[in-house]
Amino acid sequence: MHTRSTCRRTRRSRTGLALFAAALLATACSSTDASTSARSASGASLAALPQATPAELAPYYGQKLSWRDCGVPGFQCATMKAPLDYAHPAEGDVRLAVARKKATGPGQRLGSLLVNPGGPGGSAVGYLQQYAGIGYPEEVRARYDMVAVDPRGVARSEPVECLDGPKMDAYTRTDTTPDDEKETEQLVGAYKTFAEGCSTDAPELLRHVSTAESARDMDLLRGVLGDEKLTYVGASYGTFLGATYAGLFPDRVGRLVLDGAMDPSLPARQLNMEQTAGFETAFQSFAKDCVRQSGCPLGGKGTAPDQVGKNLKAFFGKLDAHPIRTAGTDGRELTESLATTGVIAAMYDEGAWPQLREALTAATKKNDAAGLLALSDSYYERDPDGTYSNLMSANAAVNCLDLPAAFTSPDEVRAALPDFEKASPVFGEGLAWASLNCAYWPVQPSGEPHRIAAEGSAPIVVVGTTRDPATPYRWAEALAAQLSAGRLLTYDGDGHTAYGRGSTCVDSAIDAYLLRGTAPANGKRCS
Template structure:
């Protein structure tokens, strides 16, 4: 929880919190009345509106738009890979290039090919290519894979696209074990030192790239990819942070927006502090649902059928406090014990998917009653994407790099965190303190934020399907309602249930609505609800 991140829990990993993009000034396409209407709405809301870019491609960018991918074998059966170039700095294309890794699986037929369907699982920092090759390219519905080339591009700074690196494996082990609920000023200083070391490592690794990994730039990269693939419009499914990336694309290029599904939506109009508080409340909602289910089970270590969710939460907090005072053995080959921070992350990781609740009960039982922290450590490692050799994927590094560039930091100092603790603890008695201190990480970032909160309206875009889950921990349902209220052509599709995101998670109603939209172009009616 040391970075503010939101990521869809997939079959290849798990992670957490949010980012919002910067406002881009540019000439508005469309008529003056539409522009005036948007400006009026923005003034009414008190937040700027993301302005669309000119429809014509600037001459300096033409070589990028005229690229043709040279496909090669990926080493994964059925998938091809290629590399495309984008300008490091869109304001100064002469400043150099960045290489973008792209992968695809061609449409399988039968039926007329509908073009490319880009997918992004979230993060920021999750590898879209890993997601495509491990799940989307083989697990998406047959009717979708039959008609679309399934495509993924790792965003700049992520995985195969010139990844940001910050700390080595042992350094990350130390970082993830840092106490992010400091009990006194000394522990607070230790946490600040950890944030500073993390930030300095990122700055030393990629001083130029770190200034150019914003969501705006990643969205502009997707338009280059769209052109290189030969598609007139972008068709896209984005989950969690991927909804921000997709909505940003629609805001910048409404006339090039095709069929967009934004699942587990973010609200781009919120500040970093608002995002963190509202997400804190989202995890409390998810924990309440877990606790209610847990106490009905015979193996629940947090209480029995007579235990309220509030009592279960207090029992969990008491366990965290005991772990803070005395870490629990795990049998880890590298000698790691289960600290309070790792235990907390282990619990949070399981909040993304109700299918993980039995595993969490087992892990909590082992830790609380058998002094065995191995189960919670494994959940925490999956969250951080730490492998068996002690190496970490670049997810956490890219996550911070994007988040800290996209929005000004939530806090300016530890004192501001202390002042805000009551609000965070009100939002979540279980997780509030940790979320508040975790929001301090961008305070020490070596690059100043370039973005601000903004509304995204995408006037003139084709219908966009925004999906929200009522008890989503990482992207609270209110965010989907807010984004759907901003996007001029949005259709809100609601899943009444638990877990993070909805498509492909077992609801036939949700899947049918989205599949029909992707294949036939018919969006669900606005306000449709599924369970």
Template sequence: MRTRPSPRSRRHRRTRPRSAIRLTAGFLAAAALLVSACSSGNSTTSAGGRVEAALAELPRSTPSGLAPYYTQRLRWRDCGVPGFQCATMRAPLDYDRPDAGDVRLAVARKKATGKGKPLGSLLVNPGGPGGSAIGYLQQYAGVAYPAQVRARYDMVAVDPRGVARSEPVECLDGRQMDAYTQTDTTPDDAKERNALVAADRKFAESCGARSARLLRHVSTVEAARDMDILRAVLGDRRLNYVGASYGTFLGATYAGLFPARVGRMVLDGAMDPSLDARRLNLDQAAGFETAFRAFVKDCVRHSDCPLGGRGTTPAQAGDRLHAFFRKLDAHPIPADGRRLGEALATTGVIASMYDEGSWEQLREALTSAMKKKDGAGLLSLSDSYYERDADGGYSNLMMANAAVNCLDLPPAFSGPEDVQKALPAFEKASPVFGPGLAWATLNCTYWPVRATGEPHRIEAKGAAPIVVVGTVRDPATPYRWARSLAAQLSSARLLTYDGDGHTAYGRGSTCIDTAIDTYLLRGTPPPAGKRCS
């Protein structure tokens, strides 16, 4: 697989854009910690002997240099989307030097119109990093969140710095992106390894050349601080927030920096900020293997399953899929006027692991590709994952994703030789996807900006109750991460969904939805240890 965002911002049930972390930069939305926010009196020693500090709370008083940002007035205007208003908010490019210039952030809202006491603003983020929160608000949260929630809250979104409408990070053009996404990430020899390294270097150098001003200032800590400015200018004493996937890391970071300002906060599909990039990637490889096994179990019940029939084991199905990928590596097949090779086919399969509602589509796409040599179905899944349009243009999702990830954590590997040594562990975690996912982590190795973050715990002592949601067979944010984050946060309540797919809220579980809606509307968190199916 390529260094890429994980397929979120796509469609869940009820046309929900997926809020996923994207497979990139260690191919994962990773934890961020600026040096200025590192110090804490509390620390723990990890299994590897590294001392991990907890994210330190920022001073409760607003520094004088930030006062103009906290007191600005937003000028709301029509968005062009019925019912929504848009505005532009200023934030300091560099929080350590607030007089060094601004970054302009796009904000959108849909005002509460229902009966009942208003509850303020509810900020939403779909993940990524790199997913457009405004797109998510306008396409899903602002129209499909429960009516009673939308009636009581102003639904609000801000595209984080470097993302979509907020001074987007720019790197490659459409034709260059086509070449990049097709680069072989399961190199068989030195020539193919060199080609992969060259592709990652070109991507990184292009980001550095085209986005030099912003590239040092797109960390998760900075984005969380931007959210506090937004809270203030909206007139809210506390931040109410629903974040999914990477959005959980963004929300947890806010809680660590501003625990006294946490309102009702839901972190769905949680990340673990205490893990380094290599461990994050390895855990996610195992998560995709778990999801693939669940897909196979479903697939073989159908007579048209191209990976085998009843009695076929996940290992046997994996062998067949791996053999198909190897054939594509040597001989790409036609796909709607283009060609489908191993890299894009793998992307299409992994994209479908995020939502069990996509399994039927994947089964049909694999059947067409494996039996009819028609790759259009898998290519469509891959294009959706990359946010590539029919004209060959791409959103900036992948570019922003890499920029944030590479700033948030040091790279997983120092170079190709380091990846080669780690391959057995990745192959063990996922025989089907592990090697590709290991090689897909190289882009941060060549990033032009040094990481400012390190692995760390987030405790957020003194915060109001925070609901952490984990899905047992989540491929992108493994359930163990939710358990770990809930154990770190001093006020967390863990809500478990015993199911498949990425995230849980709004995906068909009445039990999950009722627990979260009750919390958002009444402030009553679910009981400790609550489990839903």
């Protein structure tokens, strides 16, 4: 997506329009521990860690969690210690928030099922308490302890906090389609201010929030919980986290589901470009649906999708010159950047399309910005009181550590604009400029593109949706092909991710795998 957190990856929502939406992707395994991965060159394969647990980590694997009431009925919470730096575990700890809901029965307990909704920056604990622990199939919840850990730097696990609410408001409305040098300087200044805020808040932690380190934290939790192997369902960025785990610990892979998969072998610029095209694909589907409805604000029946896109782009242009101020929104203005965020947020779930039509109708016909601001706020996790979760801060912290920046200067962005605008005439310009954020990050990246084979692992189910806006279907194909035991499960449909989104075919295949260990045949297709 085009947000100022740049390279933001996605996470899905199971709660309607509480859209834990996404932005531009930047992914790679990273760690300051040279033993963690083989990172000699682009396209290198992630190397497994030694099977024996190092002696210096034994105290961490041997710790006992002290479970307590979470304040949410049926859930327990605990704090787990992990080394801040796995290469030097004696130099300090990071404290990670863990939650669980114990297996309800009947039936024999199968162990722990760890869940992660993506992001990076999404709260796995919040996701467990709000959806997975009550919304996963009853038979799955009966047989598994449902478990989540907020990754380091996220939500309840020593969160990175870059800007306060008012400064985040200013940041999110910064123009990401600069028309001249002055506006370019303002955008660069916003990126620098954001990065400086993160560095001031957590200078040491910023060096140790990589995906590889979070994957090692997951293995630590597996050991502490007493499970021989990891059973895991990860969505969106959670697929990269799960695949990294499989690459590092192939012998400890139990039943892994990677839904809305990412391709770890791609550099940031290519990831961003392909996701830009993914949003265009999703928008074309929305446009076709919109003009079939009465009162589509972007064109009447029979209007071509390309023209719908031009009409939306023209609306964005008007907002660039004259933002809309709406009563009842605390005097906030709907800028071009916030409106674009609102539209892209609705691309994650086709169930949000009616709300988007209503919001666009109100904005274009009545100068009422409330609907698009609500969609944008859901994306940024902005509360009505003007406070934000740390999603955007953690998102940038992980992304900018995991991969070298897509662009290092405004000139590089300008040179790439034609390609981005070809990928998406509607969103390409803003998405290209959003990719500049990591150029000003205070910590050097420790990861790079790589393949993940996870040689010797048990079957891993990789799920791809054909018109997924945020994790294009080709990425699922690529990851399934990289994994030595990958099984590709395809959902022919719209929206981001597939499990639990209405396809009985997808759900029954994944449930059978989780409950009986029966992986679907590679190449199975559902609709």
